[in-house]
Amino acid sequence: MAYRSLHACLLDLEINGHLKRITQEVDPDLEMAEIHRQIYDRKGPALLFEKVKGSPFMAASNIYGTNERTAFIFRNTLPKVKKIVELKSDPTLFLKNPLKYLSAPFTAITALPKKSWKSPVLFGKTTIDKLPQVKSWKMDGGAFITLPQVLTLPPGEKHIMKSNLGMYRIQLSGNEYIQNQEVGLHYQLHRGIGVHHTQYNQSDEPFRCSIFIGGPPSHAFAAIMPMPEGMSELTFAGMLAGRRFRYQRKDGFIISSEADFVITGVIRKDLKKPEGPFGDHLGYYSLAHDFPVMEVEHVYHRKNPIWHFTVVGRPPQEDSAFGWLIHELVEPLTSQEFPGIKEIHAVDAAGVHPLLLAIGSERYMPFRERKPEEILTQANHILGKGQTTLAKFVVIAAEGDVPILDTHDTEHFFNHVLERINLTRDLHFQTRTTIDTLDYSGSGWNEGSKVVVACCGEKIRELKAELPPEFELPPGFSDPVFVQKGILGIKAPAFTSDKSYLNMDKFCNHLELYATYFQNHIPLVILTEDSDFLAANQNNFLWVTFTRTNPSHDIHGIKSFIKNKHWGCNGALVFDARKKPHHAPELEIDERVAEKVEGIVDKIMK
DSSP, X not given: OOOSSHHHHHHHHHHTTOEEEEEEEEOTBTHHHHHHHHHHHTXXXXXXXXXXXXXXXXXXXXXXXXXXXXXXXXXXXXXXXXXXXXXXXXXXHHHHOHHHHTTHHHHHHTTSOEEOSOOGGGSEEOOGGGSOOOBOSTTOSSOEESSOEEEEOOTTOOOGGGOEEEOOOEEOSXXXXXXXXXXXXXXXXXXXXXXXXXXXXXXXXXXXEEEEEOSSHHHHHHHHSOOOTTOOHHHHHHHHXXXXXXXXXXTTEEEETTOSEEEEEEEEEEEEEEEOOXXXXXXXXXXXXXEEXXXXXXXXXXXXXXXXXXXXXXXXXTTHHHHHHHHHHHGGGHHHHSTTOOEEEEOGGGTSSSEEEEEEOOOOOTTSOOOSSHXXXXXXXXXXXXXXXXXXXXXXXXXXXXXXXXXXXXXXXXXXXXXXXXXXXXXXXXXEEEOOTTOOSSSBTTXXXXXXXXXXXXXXOOOOSSOOTTOOOOTTOEEEEEEETTEEEEEOOOOXXXXXXXXXXXXXXXXXXXXXXXXXXXXXXXXXXXXXXXXXXXXXXXXXXXXXXXXXXXXXXXXXXXXXXXXXXXXXXXXXXXXXXTSOOBOOOOHHHHHHTHHHHHHHHO
């Protein structure tokens, strides 16, 4: 269905039993977010908040709350967009099956942005403080826009196809922002808008920016979609919507005609103010740091607009559906973007960016040992391109060693890797490099390390979920629990300072007594404050292990060595996944608020 507005989408969801209205007044300060979280956790419906305390506007969330609902929203357009992506990955498909792909070029051409003369979004004007001031977590620095579509153009450029549409979080209130006059924008210089910022710094032209909220649901998704080279986000929004992206120019700004709200303003080239804290998708707070400020000029809205928001936090969350939809669309492009790579998975449960699992290709070389060679080149390509540069851990296996290998089956994938990894050879570190700005596990802000873990060949060990006979832990360590065969969690003393790393040396030295057993049966040991929590489920293992470790500092080994600058070990890997003093606080719900909204949630879920 080609939705002309967010309202049309919500009405369609309601008619088909996918949406519930909340008619009583709800406070946007923590309460709306808590209702959203509880409904999402119970795989509940999309939500329409009809009365938002302190605002005259309604708000909607959780419309992408399940993969099934996301597929329903785009049920008429997703197959058409898939055809275009398939043709881009292999143009010869058109010759092989012209009838199947006959409509694809027409779909792409008719999705080009369209200039409109009338814009529903220009119906009325308001101020920033009248917008729903949604605060998701108790330590958040203020209210944020969590599904913004931020559009900018390079200096001197007027052509709409040269624009960048991205999703960069916007802080509406709090900190040092002047109410109704300033908002904060969180983005890095390597992003599309950051490139524009650098260009404007070398220009006398004001850095105009437009922020869209709401509109057809494809627009928000287009702002987060990693676009294939040469494809505009606005064209993609049109294709996925089944309706061209309508826009208008007003006072030098691009206006999304069918958005629910549009905020226009000028980004100050020379001014930064603290932005944050903000409960982020790694499951921790990204702390307050200086980021650019936009001076607000106008806040437009359509008649009876709906404020579209989501709640960000430890995954899975609503935005996990974005990852699912991205995978559905770009899977055919994987081998084109990364030659030799058959499959790649940014693991949602590990916070998306920290952990990538991949399957590469290793050509068979007769009369020599089958070992990681080509897949190392492929892994480095992954770490050198686009969003995947943010990964800390790339775990890559070679295709062909087993009949079926799936990066989305994480338990089986780790089992496969741990059965084959040669710990003296197959870990490759990059130290003193950049990591995701939101990841505080590193040695400094945006500073840390990366590691490629590669495996190829036959099984070299039999994994077990049992400890060696007469096994004893050193003093202070306790509660050994298996996550799965070959992965052991152990409770360790709290990490208090860098001196705590000395405990790691003592621990590894102690386990040398069992080095052969661990090498043959338990190649991965995770130290944490709560081993029962770690081992409770696969998501806990992935989250704790890969969000709290900095490879260069936190990977240790039994009988470790350095030879010709290469690190390895002859026993087991030991990951120090304890919380460190420099880590950001993890997100915790407000129990008082959670209890307060239980009645509303129970009523919705009846």
